[in-house]
Amino acid sequence: METSTMPRAADARRLNTRSPRPRITGSLRWQRLARFVTPYVFVLPFLALFAAFFLLPFAYTLWLSLFAEHRSGLGLGPPQVVWAGAANYVKALHDPTFWDSIKRVLIFGAVQIPVEMLMALVLAFLMDSALIRLRRFFRLAFFVPYAVPGVVATIMWGFFYSPGFSPIVHSIVALHLPAPDFLGPNTVLWSIANISTWEFTGYNMVIFFSALQALPQEIFEAGRIDGLSEVGIAWRLKLPLIRPALLLGILFALIGTLQLFNEPKILTSVSHAITTTYTPNLLAYNIAFVQTNYYYGGAIAIILGAITFIFSFAFTRFTRQQSGGL
């Protein structure tokens, strides 16, 4: 009897260490510490990369933007970096080329974003409806442009736009119609919009489609019983229910539009209408790295960041007021 009770007591003691009132406090402190630290260790990779590729460059840009290079005489000696305070910011805010570039991308966004969202919505509804056969194929086919790197896509479209190579231009000319100029001062912005739409419609379509797939089917059943047509269901039920996904898509598109860079940068080589000040990001890049004025370029980048933030914030605030949030 005695011998059989011994291990049981040991078991009980062992069990005891797991109870809320422990005896050995040393190891528990470790345990508490571990429980506290562990989640942070898991977000550490993110934090490290976030710091290395966002916080540090941001802080460095902010720091640089407060300086300026000064030279003397003929400017052939090495420059002196001097404290400029807010001078670069004042200069940027009074720079008409900066505001022209902001205006240009806003006009771009005002047209391109609604077109892209509308197309993505229609495609997502079609995918979601029973109308489409080969659904998986189409879903993939519409998504593929997003998988093509933006630079490659732009080079490809550049060939479609170029007067010498374009099969589009050639076939229009073959019909004895005047050759279209896709790269002229009045058209090139919309040629870029076309590339963006081509690239991102499928991406948004997939987001909207998965939001649609996640919706409970009973509501639509009820709608049908109440006499709603399929179009009515899409418009009255599905659209309001995937509103958060739609708003997210618009927000991303808005940010992307303000930061437009790849497409105009690459089309510069085929269009004289795209200057180095065409979009705010091109302007910041060219001032910082081509003119090697890192300081003024930095100020422009920071202001652009602030404008992007204000637009995103205003958009989310506005839409939250309209309904219960994103």
Next chain:
Amino acid sequence: MRHWHKRVFFSLALLLGLTMILSACGGSSSTQSSGPVQLTFWGFNQQIAEQADAFNKTHPNIHVTGLKQPSGPDQYYPKVLTAVKAGNAPDVALIEYQYIPTMVANNALVDLTKYGASDVKSQFDSSAWSQVVEGGAVYGYPQDTGPMGLFYNSATFKKAGIDHPPATWDEFAQDAVKIHALGPNYYIVSFPPKSTGWIQALMWQAGAIWFSVDTQANAWKVSINSDAAKKVASYWQGLLDKGLVATLDDFSNDWNAGLDKGTIASWPSAVWGQGVVKGNAADAAGKWSVAPMPQWQAGSKQVGMWGGSAISVIGGTKHPKEAEEFVRWYLTNDASLQIGVKEIGWFPSNLNARKYPEVNSPDAYFSNQIVDATFTDITTDPNWTWPPDLTAVNQMMGNDFAAAVANKTPLSGALDQLQQQVVQDLKSQNINVVSS
């Protein structure tokens, strides 16, 4: 009990791993104490790797890696300057003459006088040598020069009923009409509005000196919109307005195709352009010829310079002595010069290399013309001076000229605008400018 041990262990291991990865990223600066000195060399041509290999074979203590870079001036010089700023620039790089003042103003070049520049001076053409000297300092050795001439497609000219190349710009304009009459796609030339160096060379030829130094005031005199410059602008304006010239960027796909098909019938270019013509229009052997640059006054031999390059030691290098040794070898040793002349197509600044048969012999591609001879019988205005902020000037210029061509507004307006922008840019950097 085991569980939390494992968790802490795992977390610590992760942390350790991460720090190791991060420190490895920044840990490439470990210095090699033994082995040859490592040098990096940037240039525009694939063959520089071949030349570097030839050097490495005979120099066991130095190892040079030649890396071809994209040659667009709006990509290359910003890259060099940014690398200098970031502290990871190449030790040696090709720098076109016009960018030397800009590089010097950014502390990016090493003065070679203290590494024995005067010993090699006599081996180079004196006018080429003068391009690398500034304020008594020698910022590299001269590789080749860029005097201009006219490459033209004699087959297209003949088809248009023209039996000799235009000797003057007036004749060139008359020929432009005849060539455009061949078809709507036929143009005598493309006027590339973003090709800043090309337009500047045309200005140079016409005696329009954009930048000069007022020594008394120790200030720059900027005269971009002078009468001479406006004369050049209005000449091209006339051709553009009548639709007699294309406006394709040089070196673009459409432009290359035009040269190849003969629909772009000529290209006023520097002597190094012969390699470009051969490369782009390889099928057109025997069709292309070379002639002296069209002149503003009949009988004159005035040309501007488009490019031409120095090989320079870049500021920040840890091995300036070895870098100079490489540059010296690169531009004086036959093994390197042979590759440069035969394969890259230099019109060499090295006097010894100028005696190579390739420089003075007929070229089968150009209907057995002695191409380089066309580019030696010239005069050039020595007063043309390059500004200390050419990257900025060229960027503004490309924008102004491209906008003028795209919006069909006058080029003379672009010159006025550029004048104002450049003066403003210089002043904003505290550089002295006198109004002209």
